[in-house]
Amino acid sequence: MDQEFSRRLSMSEVKDDNTAKTLSAAARRSFFRRKHKHKRSGSKDGKDLLALDTFSNDSIPLFEDSVSLAYQRVQKVDCTSLRPVLLLGPLLDVVKEMLVNEAPGKFCRCPLEVMKASQQAIERGVKDCLFVDYKRRSGHFDVTTVASIKEITEKNRHCLLDIAPHAIERLHHMHIYPIVIFIRYKSAKHIKEQRDPVYLRDKVTQRHSKEQFETAQKIDQEYSRYFTGVVQGGALSSICTQILAMVSQEQSKVLWIPACPP
Template sequence: PDPRFITFQKEGSVGIRLTGGNEVGIFVTAVQPGSPASLQGLQPGDKILKVNDMDMKCVTREEAVLFLLSLQDQIDLIVQHRKDEYEQIVASQRGDSFHIKAHFNYDQPNKGEMSFRKGDVFHVVDTLHNGVVGSWQVFRIGRNNQEVQKGIIPNKSRAEELATAQFNATKKEMSTSESRGSFFRRRRGSHRRSKSLGRDHWDDVVFSDSISKFPAYERVVLRHPGFVRPVVLFGPVSDIARERLLKDYTDKFTSPQLDNNLEDIPKSQKSSGIIRLSAIREIMDRGKHALLDITPNAVDRLNYAQFYPIVIFLRAESKHIIKELRAGLPKAAHKSSKKLFEQCQKLEKVWSHTFSCSVTLTSPDTWYRKVRELIEKQQSSPLWMSES
């Protein structure tokens, strides 16, 4: 049947119940008898194509409901009766379908909801759980990108509130710890150079230790990146690993921090760990991995800029193994095993959401081989990237 134009005055509630979602379209599933909509001939099985000039294509069920609720007075609908399609949707219970990555921790969930950590990915299948605004029904995505667990999480607006509160608390915590001197090295002079973070200024972004503001839920898709991803190593022997990779595989790895063209830059700037995104991009364009020595915070920033570094955490089970693996290094590279071990534990506790994978440190040869294998495996695997 042809699309129909239906217009009516809203009296209190709209008097329509909706089903469907961004994957299948928005359908009317019930109309209140005697309501203005019903009197104008709106009926179950009508697909809503437009509401007051807003196209309903790819709109989630929650967005459609909130939009209808927000309208005052007159409502103009363009609808088309699609009985078969509607019945299929009701039978299969299909509606919404998209993937999100969480950018905050949800540790104390409301009753009936599941907890999650920063970096967790979900397949959202209903944005209006139980027909009420407030919760989303999802599948958690596990290690092999399979759906592993069905559950309920806060909807986007609740998530934004929770994430903002967490963000502000973290910021406050960071400013207090800053005054006590920080746990991470490379703080020198990083604050003088902060610039505005407009999308166009990404090239001049200097990695100072501030936090980038992701949305609470970022829409993501699983795909191959199509570029050579930068590599970041964390852990008590990451300096050794970087040095070996740069020496053993000059054709595959290079470091913007050690590039030969830095000779004319004053020493003070070299050691401050400033890396321009353009330098990383240039290495990527040459088809090499940019091997970076940066803080975990900078990893968040790289992900925000959609460079998606491969982050490998080298985990030590004890300070003895660290001592063993660092034995025989030149005096200049000497570091306290105890300190390195403590840093290692703290790093894992706070920043594990940035890790792509981890390697437990054992005998000298096996861990290094494992690191190389993981870099290759990560480079050839698809990853959850921002939809935009």
């Protein structure tokens, strides 16, 4: 019996020793991983990350992919003029009308130029950075031009854009960086329930509210990376108050964009 006990004790000691070695090796690996990460933080990329942390309250809305900020070089943009504003979501026409009427010295809707031209000519204007976006109408095109946007910003007003979300990247290539605000409603029913004695007297139909809600969901899924901020849908007055505050806040922030490769 003593021999059996001694044999079991010996096996237990070997097992404990192996476990200790395993834990020790794991601890060393963990230490070297931490040490490696600490070393990287002193690199140039690490300094860039620290710089980003320093400006954590500044605006960084313009990343067009899912690359981690730790590996994305950025550069500061000085916005000497007021940035255009792009609103996305339901009830946009009503919200824009209210903003322009209630704050005429701050907002102005971007006029659409009516152009009778071929599809090829319009696309050439887009390629040459003369046009931002366009909509085909019966016998003509409604075009958003770069000149129209600049004309409004030169008057010290925020230009309320009327473009599709896919044109945001086009604006970035033109060195125009809009404040993109998404209006998020909880449901189609929530949209349908909205009323306003001045700006929304007619009821929103169930079909229209459903279509707007579904379209907004698609925009949220596909273009949320471009959003500067989100406001909660509800009463029009509440939406406009949120937009006014967000635009003022974003305009005052330092704007960072991805740096061009050397």
